Amino acid sequence: MSQMSPASTPAKSQPREPETIFALSSGRGPSAIAVVRISGPRARFGLETFVEKIPAPRRAAYVTFRDPDSRETIDDGLALWFPAPASETGEDIVELHLHGGRAILAAVFRVLGRIDGFRPAQAGEFTRRALLNGKLDLAAVEGLGDLIAAETEAQRRQALAQFRGALSAKVEAWRARLVEALALVEAAIDFSDEDLRGDLPASARKIAGELAAEIKPVLADAARGERLREGFTVAIAGAPNVGKSTLLNRLAEREAAIVSPIPGTTRDAIEVALDLAGVPVVLVDTAGVRESNDPVEAEGVRRARARAAAADLVLWLGDHSRTDARPEAIARNVWAVRTKADLIDADAQRDLRNQGCIVVSAKTGFGIDELIAKLSNEAERLGGEPALVTRARQRHALAEAARHLEAVLPAPPPPEELIAEELRLAARALGRVTGRVDIEEVLDEIFKNFCIGK
Numbered sequence: 503m504s505q506m507s508p509a510s511t512p513a514k515s516q517p518r519e520p521e522t523i524f525a526l527s528s529g530r531g532p533s534a535i536a537v538v539r540i541s542g543p544r545a546r547f548g549l550e551t552f553v554e555k556i557p558a559p560r561r562a563a564y565v566t567f568r569d570p571d572s573r574e575t576i577d578d579g580l581a582l583w584f585p586a587p588a589s590e591t592g593e594d595i596v597e598l599h600l601h602g603g604r605a606i607l608a609a610v611f612r613v614l615g616r617i618d619g620f621r622p623a624q625a626g627e628f629t630r631r632a633l634l635n636g637k638l639d640l641a642a643v644e645g646l647g648d649l650i651a652a653e654t655e656a657q658r659r660q661a662l663a664q665f666r667g668a669l670s671a672k673v674e675a676w677r678a679r680l681v682e683a684l685a686l687v688e689a690a691i692d693f694s695d696e697d698l699r700g701d702l703p704a705s706a707r708k709i710a711g712e713l714a715a716e717i718k719p720v721l722a723d724a725a726r727g728e729r730l731r732e733g734f735t736v737a738i739a740g741a742p743n744v745g746k747s748t749l750l751n752r753l754a755e756r757e758a759a760i761v762s763p764i765p766g767t768t769r770d771a772i773e774v775a776l777d778l779a780g781v782p783v784v785l786v787d788t789a790g791v792r793e794s795n796d797p798v799e800a801e802g803v804r805r806a807r808a809r810a811a812a813a814d815l816v817l818w819l820g821d822h823s824r825t826d827a828r829p830e831a832i833a834r835n836v837w838a839v840r841t842k843a844d845l846i847d848a849d850a851q852r853d854l855r856n857q858g859c860i861v862v863s864a865k866t867g868f869g870i871d872e873l874i875a876k877l878s879n880e881a882e883r884l885g886g887e888p889a890l891v892t893r894a895r896q897r898h899a900l901a902e903a904a905r906h907l908e909a910v911l912p913a914p915p916p917p918e919e920l921i922a923e924e925l926r927l928a929a930r931a932l933g934r935v936t937g938r939v940d941i942e943e944v945l946d947e948i949f950k951n952f953c954i955g956k
Contacts, residue, residue, distance in 0.1 A: 519543055520593070523623035523631075524614045526607060527955035533602030538610055539955060541628055544619050545594040549581060551613060552598070559585050567598065569613060576609045577601055591628055592635025626952025633937065640937030641670045644893055647952055648731055655780030660730055660888035669890045670936050672720070676713055676903075677932045683709035684925040691918050703918050707910050710925065714907040717900055720890050724897040727889025729814060733775060733782035734884055736877065737810045740819035745841035748864040749819065750774060750787040753874070778874070781881035786813065815880060821845075837876075843868045896935050903931035 522542025528535065540548045549556060551570045557563030560582070567576045580599035589595040600606050614620050629646060632638045638646070645664025652658040683706035690702040738746045754774040772787040788809050810816045815835045821842045840846070840854050843863035851861045860876065862869035891897050906928035910921045933939040 519619065522548065522617075522620045523627055524548070524611070524620060525623035525628070525955035527597075527628075528602070531602040531604050531607060536600050536602035536607055538598040538600065538607070539623075539628065540596040540598075540614070540620075541589075541591045541593050541623075541631060542619075543594060544617070545596045546583065546585075548614060548617060548620065549583060549596045549598075551617065552576070552610075553581055557581055557583055559583055560588075562599075567600065567610070569609065576613075577606045587635070590637060591631040592637045593631060623954060625954050626949030626956060629952060629956055630949055639667075639670050641673070641896065641935055642667055643937075644896075645669075646956075648892065650953065650956065653775075654777045654782045656730055656888075657782055660727065660892060663888040664892055668888070669892075669896065672890060673900075673932050673935045676716065677929055677938075679709055679713060680907075680925060680929045680932065683707075683713075684922060684929065687918055687922045687925060691922060703915060703921055706921060706925065707915060710907045710910050710928070713928075714904050714911070717904045717907070721897060721900055721904065723889050724891035724900075726884065727892040728894060728897070729884065730781065730889065731892050733784040734815070734881055735784045735786060735809075735813040736815045736817060737786045737788055737813035738817045738819065739788050739810045744819040744821045745864050746787050746819055747772075749817075749839075749841065749862070750785055752864040752867065752870055753785060779878040779882040781878075781884070783877065783881050814884065815877075839873070899931050899934040903928045906931065 520542055522540060522544040524538060524540045526536060527539040528537040546556065552567040553565045555563075555565070557565070562580045562582050564578070565581045566578050567581075568574065569576055577600045579601065580597075582597040582599070584590070584595040584597075586592060586594045598610065600610065611622075615622070626647075629638065629643055633640065633643050642665050645661050645666070648661035649658065649665050652661050686702040686706040686709075738750055740746055750772065753776065774785045774787075776783045776785060786809055813835075815837065817839045818836050819839050819841050821840070838857075838859045840859045840861045841864060843851060843861045844866050846854070846861070854861050860869065860873055862873055864870070891900065906924045909924045910916060915921070916924075930939055
């Protein structure tokens, strides 16, 4: 059989060098200052294209940025150089701090776009590279996304804790103990004929029980963390023409909803976002609840009931002429609010308060400050301290881990092989929280809401 000559041997394909990406990392111009970030193996070359001297690593230098072809000055500013791996993405990174004029940025991007191996970054691509290079784990990436999107103080605190590794540290500590338990069971299986000290599977089951007991309260608090990310929903519900839209406008301090004496004006839910005590609150004005032959209004009533049932809190409104101040089983948390207080005398108002009603007049503003104070206190109570779990993905992974841990606890004990398998599955579920396993399927979902340049 003839041998293939070295010259005819197919050459092995070389791994392709990652592309160098660039993007505006500050807000859209025009602005006083703009930050252009470059990351990748040719980032230093990108900086050399503009400046005569590369600054010392991690030291800002005042430089003149020039067009490499015409040598015309583009701008004066600062340049920073972060060699890999000591950078945010784990790659070489360059930052150009320029004046934020559109023409300046256009000139810079024009030059970068002409360099071989350079391309504009996609949304979240800098953070994705940080994840893939081990600079961040998946939970921290989610915290960073939430930190960028945070609109209230409570959201900021929770997102910052997540970004700094509050959940990651807890999960990795659990995972280390789980690996210890798994090692005990594996030792009992592999060295069953040896004289091992103690009942190793029993020790592993003890660890599993302790871990399950620690994970359960974190799971119980998960709904609060998810609500804080998305905003606590307060539905304004009640019969037609009791002042729901007027109250929404008063709380929002703008004309967000149409107010009309004609019943059934509101057909679909109207949402307004508020910041109460640093906690995000979404007010929802719903259609008046009543029986109707109008199919459009009937659909609005159905949606109103559904929104009220799903809300964290329902303000059930009734005016001076109605007695339906507290509905039956429309939601878990319902406050009775009696509107049009300007048409109710002082004695009647006192009686209503004694019955547990909140009495307001959206027209005059009477009682509105009291209602806002109560809403703020409730939002602060529901918000509280930052929760460890903030997303459904994290909750599902922890719940799966808890199920596998509990599967090894019943008496009499399961076979050792089954214990080992359940512990392996629990460790795998914990690994998904931080991205140690099975992360590709969730990356696109996480990064789709990131901004370009982050």
